Amino acid sequence: MGSGVLLAALSFLAVIGPLIFLHELGHYAAGRAFGVHAETFSIGFGREVFGWSDRRGTRWKVGWMPMGGYVKFAGDMNPASQPTDEWLSLPPEERARTFQAKPVWQRFIIVAAGPIANFLVAIAIVAGLLLSYGELRTPPVIEALTEVSVARQAGLQPGDRFTRIAGRSVDTFGDVVEMVRLRPGEALSVDYERAGQARHTIVTPATIEEVDRFGNRYRMGAIGVMSAPQVVVPVSVVNVLPRATAQTFSMLRSMVDTIVQIITGRRSVQELGGPLKIAQISGQQASLGLVNVIMLMAMISINLGFINLLPIPMLDGGHLIFYVFEAIRRRPLPAIAQEWAFRSGLLVLLGFMLFVTFNDLGSFGLWQRLAGLIG
Known part of the structure; x- marks a missing residue:
């Protein structure tokens, strides 16, 4: 311990x-x-x-x-x-x-x-x-369907090639997985090709709960499709920056999607983590290798x-908003307005930190143990 x-x-x-x-x-x-x-x-x-x-x-x-x-x-x-x-x-x-x-x-x-x-x-x-390691790529083609598959119920078959999901283009099977796993229970518009012909359907990912080797639980979406084996494709120096930029903003898009889902109630606020959770995950990842x-x-x-x-x-984005207003008005906002805005921002940040810390302690089982002691 x-x-x-x-x-x-x-x-x-x-x-x-x-x-x-x-x-x-x-x-x-x-x-x-x-x-x-x-x-x-x-x-x-x-x-x-x-x-x-x-x-x-x-x-x-x-x-x-x-x-x-x-x-x-x-x-x-x-x-x-x-x-x-x-x-x-x-x-x-x-x-x-x-x-x-x-x-x-x-x-x-x-x-x-x-x-x-x-x-x-x-x-x-x-x-x-x-x-150093190349890029794992798999074409967005269905190799097989699982026995219980919402994709099968939606009319998808092995050999179908995904082209767009929820209005976003997909280039690899990893794109498909990313789009689906963040949207359990959400009806998704799916465009695909079968024998060269464009088709369309609606698929609602099933909700599954995954538990990693450290006991962390995650709600994920799944549609019951399997891909061909991944292949490692070397990335040249010429192409590395575009590929790295694309992957980085793909991760950013996933983060934004998750936040939007939490705000709209499609995901639980319990999934928000703070410094304690980051520290726990850092230790877990360190045990898995550099x-x-x-x-x-x-x-x-x-x-x-x-x-x-x-x-x-109080955050950089707040300052940037004030500078936008200043550029439009050609003079800064009144000092008193900025002072009150920053005080309010500080309260929001402190409240958020308290909330995510409460979540972190709950994910460690502290509140359950306390409840057991009191009971």
Whole structure:
């Protein structure tokens, strides 16, 4: 038990630490490109554990609570990024190096650079894996049907080739599996070809519950079709970036689909996980080998990029929304409006963190054990 918790903790730090660093490095690099002075570059929050100052006057440090990070630019003096009297009193040449002195389009790029860095990191990871191991591909053709098959009931037969599911084109059998497994019980529009002729049907995936080797339970959709054996196709240097980008945004699309399904009630909110769940999964993947950990890093990096782009004040996406309004209005929103928005955003984030932590503890069986003790 103790060694498992230690492995999970160390794996979590090994996975999340570099991703946070690279996210903040995106902000830092964009800011530096536009001549903005960075006062602090911190990985983690709270009291400084160790750090150093570079020749540009930036303090690089590590905080004792490794649950995030930030870059503090000169002139970025409050949550709403509103300049203060202190900023207004700066000499013109010093003020020119501050965040608030930059035009809105540059501030937009600086803020967007963090999530963009996360997506680029994921693409680089996937590209490295594709070059090292090739790409598993299977044509989207039905090899056989299971004995109990909703696809058979919908009129599908062996030899049929899927072309579109739920309005999205499919190129491999993996695309079919991805589309189906996230939509248990949801009627899907299916376009396919049989003997060269285009056909159409509606298939409603059955709901199955899968349990992985670690005891984690997942609700999945299944239609009862089997594919031909997968083949490993080498990926050339010329094609690796397009393939890696396509796979990365395929994973992003799956994440978005899952969130939409949770919001609309088609999936349980119990499936949302937080830092504790990520730490548990990190430890599990670490026990399976380095490749699994690297792939987990790619998925978490995509997740970080996506979450930070959500239009919630306190997140990068919230700042970007304000910059869009500023560009349209040709002046910032009133400071009081931004302050209240960021306070509300902070409450939303704190509430969300409490909720997912509650979910995480429930997935570990804590509430059941407590109920047993009380009963």
